[in-house]
Amino acid sequence: MVRYEGMEFVESISASEIQEAVRRVAQAINEDYVGREPLFVCVLNGAFMYASDLMKHIKLPCEITFVRMKSYEGTETTGKVNMLIPLQEDVKGRDVIIIEDIVDTGITMHAFMNELRDLGANSVELTSFLYKPESLRYEDAKPKYYGLAIPPAFIIGYGLDINEKEANGYTPLMLAAMLCGCTTNTTNTKVGRGEQTSCHNPYQQCYYLITDFI
Ligand code: IMP
16 A cells, blocks of 8 residues: 555555566557558557557557657546657558556547547557546546556556656555545445455456455
């Protein structure tokens, strides 16, 4: 368990679950893009670990490039997308696959996917390691290829940061415990201090080990 900015984070997705999800996504992309040469666009900072793991399993001829965007302050979306490092490559006629860390409201990917289409990409698809279905406001930003669906809690680790911090170190992903507890269909929603229970994410194979509440 980790404390940061008044929140307690608990391990929610293990390293082996992460790797299994990454392999599953890579396999789907490998199958769907046979005969094509996609251009992957990794969205920094959050997606750097996912992109690194994903690319190890991609068996297609391909290229990768990077952009940097920011839409979050702390644990809240600002509703505005800032492009800090813009796209360098010409995407005209290319089959683009965006690599993102997490889709929350979808505002970031809605804006970026439209931009790539306007620039003349042949196709634009999205892979996001995580996806919060309950938070999605832009249907077109639903990732075609995602690793795990999670409840609308704030999560850190595996490259995902909070105010640029805490992205490192935790290979497993950590969810804010108090949010996790009230958004999953656990049979034991009230968890006492130190008590352990596992609750099952209704969306996917993703288990939380809740050990504490603030
Ligand atoms: P959206 O535009 O609301 O979908 O937010 C997407 C971006 O917000 C991601 O690329 C992340 O940078 C950030 N974000 C959203 N949710 C989280 C989270 O739970 N942890 C860390 N970053 C997040």
